[in-house]
Amino acid sequence: MPADTAPARASSFAIDVPAALLAGARAGEPAAFEQLYRRFERPVFTLALRLCGDRDEAYDVLQETMVKVLSRIGDFRGGGSPFWGWLRQIAVNEALLRLRRDRRDGDTLAVDDEDHADTSAAPPPAAADAALLHRALAQLPAATRGVLWLYHAEGYTHDEIAALMQRTASFSKSQLARGTRRLRGLLSEEPTHA
């Protein structure tokens, strides 16, 4: 049975932003805008590419996300939540909105009886090869890949993924199990070089 959350790892978005930089951005300073963009361009682009599966789309998501972040930065109040969490939420929403708009949010792996197989088993050695893992991820359907990425890389819970994708927690769990199994299969097909 999959755990409700992945083992805790720092998200690539977890970047501290100095208060002075935020204040500069709120005041509309172009230099502060650019610094924020430079700090977050790679995490946003990477997340968008993992969810959408296409560089052009990922670039559009990056642009739209940053326009929203920088034009609405006055709405960010913090209140104990880090700036990066607010920004990541906008990026995830933007990428998922694009999947829905392109009618790709239904691209999933079919459900079967083994969908509650254990997903916590160690990945095959080929998962240590970034190029192989990248290629295997690209072969998964968009929504399945999105569930895997949000769960394993960003640490979202199944309930959170369900809310973000407008599905159920069961959907998230079954796609995680199915997608992890497919990923394991794809990586196991790769010749080992060790």
Added chain:
Amino acid sequence: MPDADRPFASAPPPRDWSDAFAALPLLAPPEDGWRALSARLAAPRPRRRRWPLPLAAAASVLIVAASVWQWRPVAPPARDPDGASRATVAVEAASGADAVALERMRAESAWLETLHGRVRDDDAASGVSAAVSLELEARVAGIDAALRRPSLSTAEQRALWQARVAALRDATDFETSNRWLATQGMRYDAALVRVD
């Protein structure tokens, strides 16, 4: 030189999938990203034409009235059963009524969607109202996802289209109220806490 571009030959296998994903390098977007973004940010936003207050008030009333009027019951088109058996006529009438009802809801849904796009004013939106607006749009997106499920029964389709129309009507009413508040120099957040 297999090890240069195949790091897993020497790297220890990841303990779990989170480890494996975390080890993937961050990807770089195209170089011109900041330049394109700063150009967009620097461009003056097109100002929407502000309606004079009496005109805005009249428009709001008209929009709500039109929404209600559009929802009025419409009789299905008359059918001519000449030459058909009674049973066939009954089945056709039932499926015809379903088709007419579905078509009517689709038409109203499309009309409300257009109307919603016209009354929505991001310039008048506050943080809270933008969040409410996004929530309402997410509701519609959820219904759209359900409508794409294969082999929906007619009853399920009707229920979903009814829900879609209701959600769009809520969203349109909300945007209309927002616009109305904006014409009076008020914001949705402030209206929420007013007690007079």
